[in-house]
Amino acid sequence: MGFRVRRTKKLVTLVLISSLFLVVLFRCSRNYLLLDNFRTQKENASSKTIQCLSELARTGSSKRANEFYDPSIWKTFLSFINGGHGDVKTLTQSLFNIQLYQQCTKNTSIDHDVPLLHEVEGSLFPYMDFPTLHNGDIQDFWPIHSRFDGSTHRGQVLEFSTTDNSFIGTSRIEFNISKPFWENWLVSAVQNGSKGLVMSVSDYQVADSxxxxxxxxxxxxSLPIEIVHKSDLSENDQQLLIASARESESLDYPPQELWFLNVKSLLKDDYMAKFKRFSNKWLAITFCSFQTPILLDSDTVPFVSLDTFYEMDEFKRTGTLFFKDRSFPTSKLGSHQINVLKKVIDNCLGIPLDxxxxxxxLNKRLKDDMAMDAVESLVTKxxxxxxxxGLLxxxxQKHFFSLLVSMMLQFSPIQEYFYGDKEWFWLGLLLSNDTFTFHPVEASNVGALKDLSTPDSAQMCSIQLSHTDIHGNVLWLNGGLSVCKKACWGYDYTKRKDIASRFESVDELQKHYRSPVKLENVIIPEVNKSPWSQNTECAGYNYCTKYKKGEYGTLIEFTEHQKKSYERIVQLWNDVI
Structure with missing residues (x-):
């Protein structure tokens, strides 16, 4: 009789556990409460983790839930374009799989059934070359660090001084096979508290870099610089970058602590080609050697010390610092796209936003005006x-799993809703229920004014997108520091009559496009009254803003000291390479 009672209790317990997970997986909006309850259970932690992973292996990480990770069909979900609803559930399930995996494996080791852990991780993150890691070739799995002096390190953690950021040595990566991979990575492969600059560079971005x-x-x-690539940056180009960082040393032109990180060994061959252009930035920020990286595009130009960004209130408060893009009132998402995004947000946060x-x-949950402004800009405008x-x-340590979510979104059925990687950073944080914020000053246009009809109105057109502090000082800009960064003078002179009429020859237009910009003013537009506009110069990459005193826009005129300081940077950028 006692045996039957114990057996009945075990069956009841199994039924209850299975029911709990069915409820958890039914709707992502209820996940957090259930997972909180799940974490507070007084069962053995290892046993609980195994149960959680077993459910992921059975249903959560099924092929249907993650099928857009298949390298042969990434970015080919036509059902989204045609209005299908099934993929919304697929995407939501995939988001929840990562979140559930995070909760399953948080601060725990797998005492038994390690193959189950590897099965789940291989399904959730199939682009990672886990077979090499798990088959005993662990040294071949780790990425290769190369320093400017020619030294190389593999399976090592780079360590930098917390006082002056100088390189002080390496230590061996202590990898625990019974721990989840990403927790291993953050704890053992990244120096705690480390800071540095990170760039994704291939042979095509060397000149701007x-x-x-x-x-x-x-x-x-003084911050170390790490250039991340996947064997698409030649040794010759690496030497050119080293020369730019180390040669012509002087007190006013200090050498840089330059590193290269080759992450090719981390990725499966089938997925390598999928990481291209913008997608390479996910590899750079995810696998770089720093806990708190500043991610830079190669055509980004800073005008202040990079340490400035670590000291900004937005970063100290949230662990993030993002900047706004140009705001185009006419560049809208379609109604179907908005409906899909709202469904995904609702499924993950439990708020329909209708x-x-x-x-x-949602505002009460976010507790940040700039984060809320980003959401409202999306769902209401x-x-x-x-x-x-271009800089973030x-x-x-605070937001790592949101990067995995953002990367998944970049390769998901909805990746074509936005241009490149930009919006996925903050949407990944939003869907992960993480804190984030934006610099409060609107994006601006920087250059030289073009006077209009009256002395109190002006227009500015340039390819540069600038970001200023609250006092009007330029923090950084994107787009380089020449009039046009594109080799498009032949096309523009042939195809654009309005441009050809202003230049005697294509050579004259080429000279104009390659000439340095003049940084004299900034116009911060008031887009509700006078929005950004696009003109035909530089293959359409030239944008205009207007200012009219007392009516719209903010005009900032640089002081002579600022102009001289900025001019020095412009000249340096445009020096012959």
Whole structure:
């Protein structure tokens, strides 16, 4: 009789556990409460983790839930374009799988059934070359660090001084096979508290990267620089970058602590080609050696010390610092796209965002005006552009799993809703229920004024997108420091009659496009009254803003001291390479 009672109790317990997970997986909006209850159970931690992973292996990480990770069909989900609803559930399930995996494996080791852990991780993150790691070739799995002096390190943690950021040595990565991979990575492969600059560079971005390094030296940068690639940066180009960072040393032009990180060994061959252009930035920020990286595009130009961004209130408060993009009222998401995004947000946060009450509820949860402004810009104004990702700061200890979510979104059925990587950074944080914020000053246009009809009105057109502090000082800009960064003078002269009429020859247009910009003023537009506009110069990459005194826009005129300081950076950027 006692045996039957014990057996019945075990069956009841199994039924209850299975029911719990069915409820958890039914709707992502209820996940957090259930997972909190799940974490508070007084069962053995290892046993609980195994149960959690077993459920993921059975249903959560099924092929249907993650099928867009298949390298042969990434970015080919036509059902989204055609209005299908099944993929919304697929995407939501995939988001929840990562979140549930995070909760399953948080601060725990797997005492038994390690193959189950590896099965789940291989399904959730199939682009990672886990077979090499798990088959005993662990040294071949780790990425390769190469320093400017020619030394190489593999399976090592780079360590930097917390006082002056100088390189002080390496230590061996202590990898625990019974721990989840990403927890291993953060704890054992990244120095706690480390800071540095990170760039994703292939052979195509070398010229601009050299220019950026020159500017960093002029600004007396002391932060280490890590250039991340996947064997698509040649040894010859690496030497050119090293020369730009180390040669012509002087007190006013200090050498840089330059590193290269080759992450090719971390990725499966089938997925290597999928990481291209913008997608490479996910590899750079995810696998870089720093806990708190500042991610830079190669054509980003800083005008202040990079340490400035670590000291900004937004970063100290949230562990993130994002900047706004140009705001185009005419660049809208379609109604179907908005509906899909709202469903995904609702499924993950439990807030449908269909009413003011919903928005107020989300506002209370976010507790950040700029984060809320980003959401409202999306769901109420249908704005397609909000974030500029030419420079951003993110604390990976606080927000690492949001990066995995963002990367998944970049390769998901909805990746074509936005341009490149930009919006996925903050949407990944939103869907992960993480804190984030934006610099409060609107994106601006920087250059030289073009006077209009009256002395109190002006227009400015340039390819540069600038970001200023609250006092009007330029923090950084994107787009380089020449009139046009594109080799498009032949096309523009042939195809654009309005441009050809202003230049005697294509050579004259080429000279104009390659000439340095003049940084004299900034116009911060008031987009509701006078929005950004696009003109035909530089293959359409030229944008205009207007100012009219007392009516719209903010005009900032640089002081003579600022102009001279900025001019030095412009000249350095445009020096012959």
């Amino acid at each position: 050299i220019r950026l390094i020159r500017v960093l030296r002029l600004l007396n940068n 009413s003011k009450k919903d928005l107020d509820l 249908h704005q397609k552009h909000y974030m500029e990702s 700061v993110l604390d990976k």
